[in-house]
Amino acid sequence: ALHHLIFDTLERELPDWRERAILDAGCGTGAILKQLGNGERNVGVDLAPEAISFCYERGLNNVRQADICALPFANASFDAVICSSVLYHQWVKDIAGAVREFYRILRPGGLLLVNVPAFGFLHSAHDDAVMTARRFRKSEIRALLLENSFAIRRLTYWTTLLFPFAVLARTLGASKTGRDFPAPRRPPRLADYLFARTMALERSLLKKLSLPFGVALLAAATKREDS
Structure with missing residues (x-):
């Protein structure tokens, strides 16, 4: 669902993205980077050496180990930066510094896509397991971008249709199990089908x-x- 949203947004905001230079800032195991293709032009960075090694094993050689707060690229090197599920992490010590780095390496008019988890009250044991230091509200992301000379094109919550279930899970204590949602009681195939249909509708x-609330937030x- 996240990758669909990322590429839907990329297609709308930068229709010729296949001919552009794109940085995947916090590329993890390389799923988005692989889908971007064009390894001669596009690059991924990640702070974790294990992630870089995994990318190499997948045949992705266009990756570098780097901190998003100190990117090893010249000014105005990229047409777009994708930072998906990264700014929330405990390893990101300076969020504003990371955004300033994105600004520095982007060309004028360059596109920044950011995905983060939303609403601090949804923090769970799962967040702790994946080293979540922070969740965001729309106002916080808006201020972060505007204060660092970005013009906002879109800012929306998503995973909205599952939001009530996430709140219910927290209320019932499912967060103590390390799950974002309670363990499904229906057959897994049916649960997967319902999830897929729900996300397709969303x-x-x-x-x-744009949606007014949700488990995550896209900018x-x-x-x-x-500039």
Whole structure:
């Protein structure tokens, strides 16, 4: 679902992205980087050496170990930066510093896509397991981008249709089990089918409008032309 949303947004905001230079900032195991293709132009970075090794094993050689707060690239090197599920992490010590680095390496008008978990009250044992230091509200991401000379193109919550279940899970103490949601009691295939249909419906909604709440938050912004 996340990758669909990332590429739907990329297609809308930067239709010729296949001909552009894109940085996957915090590429993890390389799923987005692999889908981007064009290894001669696109690059992924990650702080974890294990992630870099895994990317190499997948045949992704266009990766480098680096801190997103100190990127090893010249000014105005990229047309887009994707930072998906990274800024929340305990290893990111300076969020504003990371955004300033994205600004520095982007060309004027360059696109920044950011995905983060939303709402601190949804923090769970699962967050602890994946080293989540922070969850965000829309106002916080808006301020972070505007204060660092980005123009916001889109800012929306998502995973909205599952939001009530996430809140219920926290209320019932499911967070203590390390799960984001209670363990499914229905057959896994049915649960998977219902999840897929729910996310497909939400994907169609997100193509037309922004959603007012959700488990996660997506931002699309551009480096101001006058910067």
